Amino acid sequence: MSRTGSLFVLLLLLLCTLLYIYQFDSARYLLKLSHKDKTLAKLSVSDVLSSLSSDNSFVATSSEVELDSFDNSLGDIAINTTKVEGPVQVIVLARMRTGSTLCGEIFNQNPELFFIFEPLHSFKVLQMSEDDSLEEESTDLLKKLYKCKFPRMFIQTLARWSIGKGKSRKILPICQETDGCAKATPSQFQRVCTKSGHVVTKTIRANVKMLKPLIKFHGINLKILHLMRDPRGTASSRRSYYTPKKRGGPEGVGKRSLHELGLLSTSQDSKKNTIPKLCAWMKETLKDALNKPTWLQDQYRLVRYEDLAEDPIRLSQHIYDFIGLELPPVVLKWIHNNTESDNSRSKHQFSTRKNSSRASTSWRGRLSLEEVLAVQDICGDVMASLGYKKLYTQEELENYSLPLVEPIKLDKDLMIM
Known part of the structure; x- marks a missing residue:
């Protein structure tokens, strides 16, 4: 085989490999899409794609998807939705x-x-x-x-309103440490909020x-x-x-x-x-x-x-x-x-x-x-x-x-x- 022919074969193999990886990663992404039911549901990939294109009822990263089997035909998917993940x-x-x-x-x-x-x-x-x-x-x-995300206007309102800060068990400690929230910063609120x-x-x-x-x-x-x-x-x-x-x-x-x-x-x-x-x-x-x-x-x-x-x-x-x-x-x-x-x-x-x-x-x-x-x-x-x-x-x-x-x-x- 000529040198040109060998290079062509190598390039063809590389292209096929990249195409396979792309398809595999795309499939794995689809498998990570969530479902709103609380039961274990069986869905085909076409079902998932149809739902994505129609009403966005599937939201990525909100629940885990377990793969029962995966082959070139992308068979059925077992979706575990017994617990909603992510913030509510x-x-x-x-x-x-x-x-x-x-x-x-x-x-x-x-x-x-x-x-x-x-x-x-x-x-x-x-x-x-x-x-x-x-x-x-x-x-x-x-x-x-x-x-x-806490605008300064919101924090300034709290500083002037005792009921507002007193009625939140998370906000009150921040205000107690910052002169009634008069010296509080958005980052202080964000840290506590993100943790919750x-x-x-x-x-x-x-x-x-x-x-x-x-x-x-x-x-x-x-x-x-x-x-x-x-x-x-x-x-x-x-x-x-x-x-x-x-x-x-x-x-x-x-x-x-x-x-x-x-x-x-x-x-x-x-x-x-x-x-x-x-x-x-x-x-x-x-x-x-x-x-x-x-x-x-x-x-x-x-x-x-x-x-x-x-x-x-x-x-x-x-x-x-x-x-x-x-x-x-x-x-x-x-x-x-x-x-x-x-x-x-x-x-x-x-x-x-x-x-x-x-x-x-x-x-x-x-x-x-x-x-x-x-x-x-x-x-x-x-x-x-x-x-x-x-x-x-x-x-x-x-x-x-x-x-x-x-x-x-x-x-x-x-x-x-």
């Missing part, structure tokens, strides 16, 4: 005085999670998300926080649509807990919040009605969190979720505060099952100690130490029948959708044996009950 991010989506502090503490008490209390506090004017630019800024901030991996936020200043870019365009595995409460209970709690306090006087002295406080106002210019605004938000966000957009599938669950308050340990277990993490004993202990208390009349606005079941129905002894009927008139449609029964007489209002929360018929993949 969570948001508790709620409104003011709906029990979100209690729900948030179920995560804050977990030492493995980086919990952030009201990260959008600096955007307080955002109520119904009518300001598109502000909504975009809020979404951008959430995106950064879920990636453990999983980030949880609780906010009363967002809506469902705001979260779409985080999931669809930024690749954040965001689990959404949509917390709802009977508007009558929220109305009672807001009345207490907005009523001017008389120092040294007994609780309830000088308490004004919902109407006197402007909480029943239909004006969009009101700076208060009114009941019409609340129920408009409930109706709109519930509609967004029940439409079942593809980007929201497997990422969303509705939670009623009354269900959580009635059986906090069982609901908390279901919540942790949904997000794919274990419910640690320290959280179970905290739930028991803070939801079985007789201190249902705590004077602290953001206290969670109370009998949760009793607190969820306390509005029946605090609102007048006139106020109840007014709230029902404003919120009747969304109340019906969520299983909250109306009442019409003083006798019904005072009859605590009369249940006002009914099961609702929603798909199991939409609600935690």
